[in-house]
Amino acid sequence: MAIQIYGYAGSTCCGRVLLTLFEKNVDDYKISHVDLYKREHKSPEFLKHQTENGPIVQHDGQRVSSRTTMRNPNGIGSTEFGSAFSWETSNSIEAPRVIILLEPTSLGPLTILKPFGETPYVIDGDLTLFESRAIARTYARKYADRGTALYGSSPQEEALVEQWLEVEAQHYDSAISKIVYNLLFYPKFGLPCDHGVVAEQMAKFEAVLDVYEKRLSESKYLAGDFFSLADLSHITYTYYFIEIAHRGAVFDSRPHVKAWIADLFARPTTQKWLKLGGHIP
Amino acid sequence: MPLCGKYIPPKCRVYGAPYSICTSRVIMTLMEKEVDYELRLLDTAGRDFRILTKEYKEPRYLALQPFGKTPLFQDSEVKMFESRAIIRYIARKHDDHGPHLYGTNEKERTMVDQWLEVEAQNYNPAIAPAVFHLVFAAWFGKIGDIRVINPSLERLEKVLDIYEAQLMKTRYLAGDFFSLADLSHLPFTHLLINHAGKGDLYSKRPFLKAWWEDIFSRPTWLKHLAKAFPHIYYDPNE
Numbered sequence: 001m002a003i004q005i006y007g008y009a010g011s012t013c014c015g016r017v018l019l020t021l022f023e024k025n026v027d028d029y030k031i032s033h034v035d036l037y038k039r040e041h042k043s044p045e046f047l048k049h050q051t052e053n054g055p056i057v058q059h060d061g062q063r064v065s066s067r068t069t070m071r072n073p074n075g076i077g078s079t080e081f082g083s084a085f086s087w088e089t090s091n092s093i094e095a096p097r098v099i100i101l102l103e104p105t106s107l108g109p110l111t112i113l114k115p116f117g118e119t120p121y122v123i124d125g126d127l128t129l130f131e132s133r134a135i136a137r138t139y140a141r142k143y144a145d146r147g148t149a150l151y152g153s154s155p156q157e158e159a160l161v162e163q164w165l166e167v168e169a170q171h172y173d174s175a176i177s178k179i180v181y182n183l184l185f186y187p188k189f190g191l192p193c194d195h196g197v198v199a200e201q202m203a204k205f206e207a208v209l210d211v212y213e214k215r216l217s218e219s220k221y222l223a224g225d226f227f228s229l230a231d232l233s234h235i236t237y238t239y240y241f242i243e244i245a246h247r248g249a250v251f252d253s254r255p256h257v258k259a260w261i262a263d264l265f266a267r268p269t270t271q272k273w274l275k276l277g278g279h280i281p
Numbered sequence: 282m283p284l285c286g287k288y289i290p291p292k293c294r295v296y297g298a299p300y301s302i303c304t305s306r307v308i309m310t311l312m313e314k315e316v317d318y319e320l321r322l323l324d325t326a327g328r329d330f331r332i333l334t335k336e337y338k339e340p341r342y343l344a345l346q347p348f349g350k351t352p353l354f355q356d357s358e359v360k361m362f363e364s365r366a367i368i369r370y371i372a373r374k375h376d377d378h379g380p381h382l383y384g385t386n387e388k389e390r391t392m393v394d395q396w397l398e399v400e401a402q403n404y405n406p407a408i409a410p411a412v413f414h415l416v417f418a419a420w421f422g423k424i425g426d427i428r429v430i431n432p433s434l435e436r437l438e439k440v441l442d443i444y445e446a447q448l449m450k451t452r453y454l455a456g457d458f459f460s461l462a463d464l465s466h467l468p469f470t471h472l473l474i475n476h477a478g479k480g481d482l483y484s485k486r487p488f489l490k491a492w493w494e495d496i497f498s499r500p501t502w503l504k505h506l507a508k509a510f511p512h513i514y515y516d517p518n519e
Contacts, residue, residue: 134391
């Protein structure tokens with residue numbers, strides 16, 4: 001049965017999921033393109049589909065989407081943005097609170113929409129999943145017997161893969177996502193780019209890259225001498241950072257990291273994702 | 282320690298401080314799994330002036346933990362850092378005894394992974410600034426910045442609404458079983474509610490309140506609190 005992916009194929013987080021599926025030679029998936037820039041995920045058709053396939057939340061008798069706050073990568077301090085990130089209500093200041101649904105629906109009395117309003121969102125049989133790294137882990141495990149061994153081949157290697165995946169999530173991603181969001185995505189949504197945040201995060205990012213440089217001078221990939229889920233997780237954001245935001249100069253003084261990135265981008269699965277996502281013809 | 286009898290060294294070693302957030306996660310998991318561990322006391326933030334060692338700045342520590350942070354976990358097979366990765370490893374390695382913190386089948390494990398990511402990506406970034414400015418600032422003789430605290434708490438409230446909705450469906454976050462995902466929330470949430478006095482955020486959401494009271498009253502957590510803050514908490518089960 002086909003895996004249903006909701007999202008924009010070329011986006012960073014959706015890319016993580018797609019790259020995992022490609023590494024595992026999984027072709028049985030279907031992407032339902034959600035155009036975030038046109039706020040398609042708020043359209044009646046999308047909501048109706050979500051109703052039929054996923055739960056809904058009702059507020060004051062009206063069907064609304066989940067209370068969404070775009071994960072604010074600027075962190076705290078940009079208070080002037082506040083609820084400007086609440087995608088569903090461009091007019092009101094406060095997004096409605098989730099309340100208990102008292103009337104029964106076909107799905108049961110109480111249901112919740114994909115909660116954080118982010119993509120990707122995957123429906124696989126009766127399983128509904130969000131959080132790209134969790135989805136990637138799931139499929140890396142489910143298809144452990146085929147394709148690239150994304151988790152290594154022993155519990156010790158698996159532990160190191162988990163470790164570097166967390167490093168990516170906590171250290172690498174927190175810096176690079178703020179930079180990429182400010183430089184690329186906020187202008188598309190009509191929000192100002194905070195160059196102070198960009199400068200601050202670039203300094204943090206460079207510090208993280210120094211750690212990576214040292215690590216990659218000791219081993220070919222992050223978790224060892226094998227390509228793993230940890231390396232995969234870096235590809236999408238790094239592509240946006242280098243090729244679209246044109247900030248690749250930070251890697252020039254870190255030859256091992258630069259070589260590692262070149263290696264990741266040269267993988268056939270990466271090229272496949274780039275074509276699918278419309279980044280290269 | 283007995284006067285006679287063989288000394289069996291603990292199976293693993295944790296570097297960190299028991300009152301630190303990330304090290305607590307690891308210690309809780311080890312206690313839930315009843316795994317014997319040795320704690321090497323290291324405080325990267327300098328909260329306890331009695332701990333004078335700055336071992337985390339030394340090259341041989343940095344060789345193992347290049348970010349110079351705690352916790353660092355060592356056992357006979359791995360040396361690793363990043364608390365959420367460590368707890369996954371411990372839960373998997375010792376899956377044959379103790380509570381099934383990673384679930385009992387693939388589907389449950391997927392849910393645990395998902396909610397652990399939710400904790401890392403959505404809950405933690407919302408609660409951490411609030412706790413830093415409300416609780417940790419005082420530990421270092423500073424005053425918290427309200428321009429950071431208030432937006433942080435607003436963001437947290439939105440996340441708590443989503444948790445409330447999820448906890449209406451399941452008893453714990455990843456299903457009807459206590460898991461790594463619930464465990465991971467304990468340290469910061471405890472500080473926010475019991476040290477910063479923001480319990481009303483949780484008590485006004487009934488399902489969230491029930492969940493919190495359930496996980497907070499786990500005997501291992503109370504035991505850990507009594508050890509981590511011996512001057513504040515005592516273990517009622519002792």
